[in-house]
Amino acid sequence: MIRLALLLCLMVLALFIASLAVGPTGIGAGEGLAALVAGGDGPVPLIMREIRLPRALLGVMIGASLGLAGAALQGYLRNPLAEPGLIGVSGAAALGAVLALQTGLAATFALGLPLAALAGAGAGVILILLLAGPRGGSITLILAGIALSALAAALTSLVLNLSPNPYAASEIVFWMMGSLADRSMTHVWLALPFMAAGWVALATLGRGLDALTLGEDAAEAMGVRLTRLRLILVLGTAAVVGAATAVAGAIGFVGLVVPHLLRPLVGAQPSRLLWASAMGGAAMVLAADLAVRLVLPERDLKLGVLTAIVGAPLFLHLIYKTRAEMP
Amino acid sequence: MWGFVRRFRVITLGVALAVAGASAMADPAPARVVSINLCTDQLAMLLAAPGQLISVSDLAADPESSAMAEEARAFPVNHARAEEVYLLRPDLVLAGRYTARATVAVLRRVGLTVAEFDTANSLSDTRDRIAQMATLLGREAEGAALIARFDADLAALQATPGDAPRAALYHPNGYTLGAGTLADDILRVGGFANVAADLGRRGGGTLPLETLVMADPDLLISATPLPGASRSEEVLVHPALEDLRAGHAALRITSPDWICGTPHLLGAVERLVEVRHSLSEVGQ
Numbered sequence: 001m002i003r004l005a006l007l008l009c010l011m012v013l014a015l016f017i018a019s020l021a022v023g024p025t026g027i028g029a030g031e032g033l034a035a036l037v038a039g040g041d042g043p044v045p046l047i048m049r050e051i052r053l054p055r056a057l058l059g060v061m062i063g064a065s066l067g068l069a070g071a072a073l074q075g076y077l078r079n080p081l082a083e084p085g086l087i088g089v090s091g092a093a094a095l096g097a098v099l100a101l102q103t104g105l106a107a108t109f110a111l112g113l114p115l116a117a118l119a120g121a122g123a124g125v126i127l128i129l130l131l132a133g134p135r136g137g138s139i140t141l142i143l144a145g146i147a148l149s150a151l152a153a154a155l156t157s158l159v160l161n162l163s164p165n166p167y168a169a170s171e172i173v174f175w176m177m178g179s180l181a182d183r184s185m186t187h188v189w190l191a192l193p194f195m196a197a198g199w200v201a202l203a204t205l206g207r208g209l210d211a212l213t214l215g216e217d218a219a220e221a222m223g224v225r226l227t228r229l230r231l232i233l234v235l236g237t238a239a240v241v242g243a244a245t246a247v248a249g250a251i252g253f254v255g256l257v258v259p260h261l262l263r264p265l266v267g268a269q270p271s272r273l274l275w276a277s278a279m280g281g282a283a284m285v286l287a288a289d290l291a292v293r294l295v296l297p298e299r300d301l302k303l304g305v306l307t308a309i310v311g312a313p314l315f316l317h318l319i320y321k322t323r324a325e326m327p
Numbered sequence: 328m329w330g331f332v333r334r335f336r337v338i339t340l341g342v343a344l345a346v347a348g349a350s351a352m353a354d355p356a357p358a359r360v361v362s363i364n365l366c367t368d369q370l371a372m373l374l375a376a377p378g379q380l381i382s383v384s385d386l387a388a389d390p391e392s393s394a395m396a397e398e399a400r401a402f403p404v405n406h407a408r409a410e411e412v413y414l415l416r417p418d419l420v421l422a423g424r425y426t427a428r429a430t431v432a433v434l435r436r437v438g439l440t441v442a443e444f445d446t447a448n449s450l451s452d453t454r455d456r457i458a459q460m461a462t463l464l465g466r467e468a469e470g471a472a473l474i475a476r477f478d479a480d481l482a483a484l485q486a487t488p489g490d491a492p493r494a495a496l497y498h499p500n501g502y503t504l505g506a507g508t509l510a511d512d513i514l515r516v517g518g519f520a521n522v523a524a525d526l527g528r529r530g531g532g533t534l535p536l537e538t539l540v541m542a543d544p545d546l547l548i549s550a551t552p553l554p555g556a557s558r559s560e561e562v563l564v565h566p567a568l569e570d571l572r573a574g575h576a577a578l579r580i581t582s583p584d585w586i587c588g589t590p591h592l593l594g595a596v597e598r599l600v601e602v603r604h605s606l607s608e609v610g611q
Contacts, residue, residue, distance in 0.1 A: 024535040043540045050567035051537050101556040165555030166391075167499050174558055182501065182536050182562045300500075300533065 001272065004265055008279035012060065015286035019056035020048070022293050054185045059286040061188070062180075062248050065195050065240035067281020068274060070255020072202045073125075075209035075270035076233050080260060080318055081138055084241045085252025085304075088148030089124040093238075093245035094175040095152045096120020098159050100246075102168070114194050118242030124148055125234045138322045177304030178249035180289050191243040198239030199278070201232050206271030213270065251304050253311025254281050260314060284310075356465025357418035357440075362387075363407040363430065364423035366587035367444050369395045370460040371421055372402075373589065374469050382415055391553055394583040394591035409433040419463065447588020449512040450481065456588045477590045484593065484600050486518025487607045492545035494519035494599075495534075497568070499550060499559035503534040510585050513592055517599025519546060540567050546602065547577045578602055 020036065021029035027044055036048040066084060073082040084090045100106040100116030131144035156175050160168045208229045211219035220226060244251070258280040259273055266272035288306040295301065360375060361382045362368045368387035371380045372395055385406050386392045387399035405411050407427040412420060412434060420441045422431050431441050442463050447453045454474050461470020494514055496503050504510040505521065505528025514521045522544045523534055549563050562568070584595035 023537050025537045025541040043543055046567055046570055047537050047540050050565070050570070051540070101558075104556070107556065163555045163557070165553050165557040165560075167553070167557035167559035168555060171558050182565060184566050186566065297535075298533070 001266070004262075004276065005279075008276060008283065011283045012279055012286065015283055015290065016056050016060060019059055019286050019290055020052050022290060023047070023052055024293075024297055050184060051182070054183050054188050055180050055289070056286070057188050058180055058183055058191070058248060059289045060282045061191060061195055062244040062251065063254060063282035063285030064278040065198065065244045065281070066251060066254035066285070067258040067277035067279070068199060068202050069237045069240050070281070071259045071270070071273045071277035072205055072209070072233055073237060073255070074259055075205070075273065076212065076230070077132070077141065078212065079138055079141055080263075081142060081256070081315070081322070083253065083256035084121075084237065085250060085254070086149070086256060086315070087124075087128050087141065087145030088152055089121050089128065089237065089241050090245050090250035090252065091149045091152030091156070091176075092124030092127075093117040093121035093242045094250045095156045095159070096123075096242065097246045098156050098175060102159050102163050110190075114190055114243050114246045117246035118194060118238050120152075121242035121245065122234060122238035124152070125237050129230065129234065138319075142319075173302060174249045176250060177302030178245075178251035179292075179300065179302050180248055181300050183247060187247040191247045194239045194243035198236045198243070201236030201239065203274060205229060205232060205236070206274055209270035209274075249302075249304070251285065251307055253304075253307040253315070254284055256318075257307070257311045257314055258284055260318070357463070359415070359417045360419045360421065360464065361405060361412055361415050361417040362421040363405060363412060364421065364426055364444065365392055366423060366447070366456075366589065367421035367460070368399065369393065369587055369589045369591065370444075370456060371464065372398050373473060374457070374460050374466050375464055376466060379464060381417070382412075390583070391581070392583060392586065394587070394589065394594070396583075409437075413437060413439065421460075421463070447509055448507055449509060450516060450588075450592070452509070453477070453588035453590075453592065457590075473590065477593070480590070480593050481516070481596070484516070484596050486516070486600050487603050489607060491515075491518055491520040492603065492606055493522050493525065493542075494546040494548055495522035495539055495542065495544035497534070497539060497547060497549045497563070499557065499563060501533040501536060501539075501562055502531060503528065503539075504531050505529050509588060509592065513585060513595050514599065517596045518603040519599060536562060536565060536567060540571060543571075543575075545575055545606065547572055547575060548580055549577070551579045551581050576602065576606055 021032060025047065027047065031044065032048050035045040036053060039045045070083045073084065074080055094117070096119050097113055097117040100113045105116060106113040127148055128141070128144055132141040153176060157172050160172050163169065208219065208224045211222045211224045216226060259277045262276045262280050263273060266276050284307070285303070288303050291306055292301045292303060358379065360371060360380050362371045362380065363384050365384060365386040368383040372383065380402065382405045383399050383402045385404040388396050388404055390396040393399060405415070407430050409430045412430065417439060420434055420439055422441055422443050424443045424445045431443065434441050444456060444459065447456050454477065457474050457477070458470055461467050496510055503523040506524035507529050508531060511521045511524050522542045526538065526542065528534070552560050552563065578598070580595070580598070584591050
């Protein structure tokens with residue numbers, strides 16, 4: 001277990017440094033890192049501190065958030081298909097964020113944007129839990145997710161199409177697919193408090209989720225208060241997914257792929273899967289963001305495109321397996 | 328090389344005018360003209376006889392895009408949709424070469440005459456477009472007068488001599504305009520070198536914020552924010568860009584004067600000449 005933690009740690013660290021070293025201007029890795037730490041005059045420290053650092057930090061924060069939220073939702077629903085992007089939670093968060101931006105709430109009140117996204121994500125999680133609670137099957141969960149995703153996407157498009165700003169309508173793809181391009185430290189500070197609170201909340205769920213693997217009755221017999229667990233799950237997921245979506249759009253499949261790959265390595269224990277998925281998610285988003293910049297640097301390729309290319313085949317595989325298990 | 332190109336252009340323009348002139352003699356000037364493109368809207372408003380132009384596109388009346396929004400209010404607007412254009416029973420439809428392609432195709436199928444205008448990519452293209460519009464509308468004399476006035480006004484705008492400071496155009500989504508664009512030519516005539524063109528960019532495209540900061544331009548020209556919120560415009564207030572603005576001259580522009588090849592682009596040139604002048608005064 002310690003070996004896995006160390007390995008994931010090293011992976012995240014290496015990808016973080018690579019993320020700082022890659023950019024359109026050929027700043028040498030050593031020169032760039034020295035400028036990042038030591039500062040100084042000229043454009044290099046400015047580029048490192050104001051452009052590349054926030055991008056790398058957001059990659060870690062958003063990846064960890066999505067991985068953690070995916071692992072927690074899957075643990076609670078005992079369903080490997082639960083993922084914030086697929087079940088519409090990210091989409092609902094994007095709708096909240098777009099509403100805050102277009103109504104001017106985000107401009108008048110600094111925390112308006114993340115709070116609105118959080119409210120959207122929270123409403124999404126609650127809807128999904130109501131529609132496909134712990135006793136609902138995979139099919140119910142996926143159907144509920146499809147409906148919520150479609151509704152959130154349609155309303156987001158509607159709000160952006162109604163905007164007086166001619167650029168707004170062209171941003172539909174950003175809100176659906178996500179991107180870390182040209183984010184700043186402002187976005188890091190905006191998202192960090194909500195994410196940190198959500199991480200702490202979700203991390204406390206480990207013991208309860210472990211007990212839940214034995215069934216709800218057994219978990220309650222072991223002293224797990226299910227209503228409290230559900231409340232923390234909703235709030236924690238809403239906080240991390242809401243904050244991530246508010247600054248980088250909806251990035252799908254991270255919470256699906258990462259827990260799936262790591263589950264066998266942690267002995268299928270939900271409490272261990274939580275921290276492992278957080279680190280694995282950070283690595284995946286950093287790697288996807290690196291690929292975006294290396295493969296088509298001129299095109300502002302969206303992050304969600306890459307995560308979907310990796311994640312969708314896996315999703316199909318999981319559905320196929322689920323189908324095989326059903327009578 | 329350039330001398331040759333220019334001469335060649337003049338010759339082709341001459342041939343085009345001769346051919347168009349011959350056909351204009353055969354057909355009377357169109358009596359009902361509808362324009363469905365922002366740039367042809369403005370050229371037509373400048374040149375058409377009273378009553379000849381019966382509709383312009385909705386963009387022509389939008390002050391965020393059009394340099395002639397005020398004048399456009401006198402005309403009924405269309406939205407470049409085939410059905411409404413057809414119902415106006417035009418003799419001639421004016422369209423851009425690259426916009427509303429589907430509309431143009433349908434209008435031609437139902438037998439309307441559609442004249443397409445190429446995008447003006449330089450000040451000399453602008454003169455050609457004015458001549459093209461004048462010929463189509465049967466207003467050659469007005470066209471020649473407008474070109475003469477354009478030339479005289481341009482000659483009066485002399486940029487401060489000396490080394491050209493380096494200017495960068497930076498629009499929402501990090502969009503910039505490189506060599507071979509109208510904006511590039513406007514910058515050159517206004518006495519500035521275009522950073523994007525120096526970086527080897529041709530045409531329009533995005534410039535990474537990092538590359539812009541590294542290029543360290545003397546003048547940063549960016550669009551004025553539009554009403555309503557958009558993520559595309561967020562990059563214009565990025566802390567790294569604010570740092571750049573703090574160290575150098577910055578100019579906020581509204582785009583109408585920069586978009587179309589019409590005499591209104593001289594307004595943009597005039598602003599640049601003023602900024603260039605004040606920069607060299609600071610330099611001294």
